[in-house]
Amino acid sequence: MSQIFYSKDHEWVAVEADGLATIGITAHAQEALGDIVFVELPELGRNVAKGEACAVVESVKAASDVYAPLTGTVAEVNQAIVDAPAKVNEAAEGEGWFFKLRLQDPAGLTELLDRAGYDEFLSTLA
Amino acid sequence: MAKTPLDALHRRLGARMMEFAGYEMPLQYQGIMAEHLACRAGAALFDVSHMGQAEIAEIEAFSRLVPGDIAGLKPGRQRYTLLLNETGGVLDDLMVANLGAHVQVVLNASRKEADVAHMRGHGVDVTTRFDRALLALQGPKAVEILPEAAHLKFMDAAPVRIADIDCIVTRSGYTGEDGFEIGCAGFDGEALAELLLARGATPAGLGARDSLRLEAGLCLYGNDIDEGTNPVAAGLGFALSKKRLADGHFLGSKAVNKALAEGTTESLVGIKLEGRAPARAGAEIRLPGGEAVGRVTSGVFSSTLNAPIALGYVRADCAKIGTALDLIVRDKPLAGTVSALPFVPHNYVR
Structure with missing residues (x-):
């Protein structure tokens, strides 16, 4: 069983018991971006700090950065969304995940939101 | 911010609105790509009353x-x-x-x-008639949707009555497709738009308008041309x-x-990029050896070609079709080639 957290940068984080965290963008983020045509993912083994820009999504119209919601080392990337970026639109919070981090400091999780907290944050964005 | 006479309709249709030239305009309804493809295959309706x-x-x-x-x-x-x-x-x-x-x-x-x-x-x-509405009905099926203007040829202009609404119709547009631009009194704009939508046009926003005009190799004022051009x-x-x-x-x-x-000293060229990452306005253009020779003025992902395309100015000696160029995006070179314009053939009815 994994626990899911959300960032105010509109990423989701699913944390496994072994400290491996799967990261993607939220359904809200993919909706706001529109048709996604290109994804650039971080290199395997790269150490990323919380808040660091480490992936890029391009929609037809604009480019956006994806920020690391936690500090860790890139352990896996989802090549499927590089090959078929529309997957992110279809299943942002599932098959359209971006990368997995081996977390350095799981304590950072406490600064993320739970689902109710994220929904409440979204409702303030009008 | 100013609103067009079709503002209420945009909101009823669930448009995502954006600011453009001081107006609140629809960026998209169902999505840029779907609207883009609807224009290339059927007929799309754009509100361009801000013009x-x-x-x-x-x-x-x-x-x-x-x-x-x-x-x-x-x-x-x-x-x-x-x-x-x-x-x-x-x-x-x-x-x-x-x-x-x-x-x-x-x-x-x-x-x-x-x-x-x-x-x-x-x-x-x-x-000035800035209070008038202007609609663009664009696409290969535009003439089926507006048979009242079927007698016009490309770049003809005439007064046409459409279901009791007095309009000025031209057979022209900004997408490279056959189609019409239809002007009418502001207070008739919504009824005219509703009629064309009921006849089967797909509502389309400025996002699709931009990607369509770029495929058609048409300049956007403020991006590709300005007072210094x-x-x-x-x-x-x-x-x-x-x-x-x-x-x-x-x-x-x-x-x-x-x-x-x-x-x-420089020329505007079309550039097709390899890969999938688009280069946007402002990206530097270099020769593969690294010499800076220009800048991108418009860039988008082409839904028709399923590849990124761009317009940009390059030094005149680098403007020949087939010239290899690097477009610098996020400090990395994206390989591209000077390509003939339009990127997607025009489909005008002459």
Whole structure:
């Protein structure tokens, strides 16, 4: 069983018991971006700090950065969304995940939101 | 922020709105790509009421501000032309239609107030009709949706009555497809749009309009052309009348003739990119060896070609079709090639 957290940068984080965290963008983020045509993912083994820009999504119209919601080392990337970026639109919070981090400091999780907290944050964005 | 006469309709249709040239405009309804493809395969309806419609009764003074043969424009015909400044820079690009009693001009939203001031400053008597609505119905099925205007050919202009609404229709547009631009009184705009949607047009926003015009190789004022752009460098030579160039009786004629005679230091080119990452306006253009030779002015992911495309200015000796270029995005070079324009063939009914 994994626990899911959300960032105010509109990423989701699913944390496994072994400290491996799967990261993607939220359904809200993919909706706001529109048709996604290109994804650039971080290199395997790269150490990323919380808040660091480490992936890029391009929609037809604009480019956006994806920020690391936690500090860790890139352990896996989802090549499927590089090959078929529309997957992110279809299943942002599932098959359209971006990368997995081996977390350095799981304590950072406490600064993320739970689902109710994220929904409440979204409702303030009008 | 200003609203067009179709504002309530956009909201009813669930549009995502954006600011453009001081107006709240629909960016998209169902999504840019779907709307783009609907225009290429069927018919899309755009609200372009933010553009400025105006009438000019006496064309002599107006003619002195544009390089097109406006005096030679026959009644019922439309032409693309440019407002130039003294140094040959493009103040605006516009459509001019001869409607008999007067010519109608359609000005870019971001430029319309400045255009009118410029024209009036040069003695042109302009009557603004900025409260009118303007709809663009574009795509291979446009004529099925608007049989009332089927008698028009590409760049014809005529008054047409559409279900009791008095309209000025031109067979033209900004997508490369067959289609119409339809002007009517602002208070009739919503009913006209509802009618065209009921006949099967797909509502489309400025996002699709931008990707469509870029595929069609058409310049966007403010991105690809501006007051510092010589029309020759922008590839707008087709808008320069030989007769007018020879008589030289228009503002900027010296600079334009000089550019034609001597060439320009840079040229606007189309660029097809390898891979999937688009290069956006502002990206530096380099030769594969690293030498900087230009900049991107518009870039988008082409839904038709399923690949990124761009317009940009490059040093004149790098403008040949087939020239390999690097476009710098996030500090990395993306490989591209100078490509013939339009990227997607035009589909006009002449």
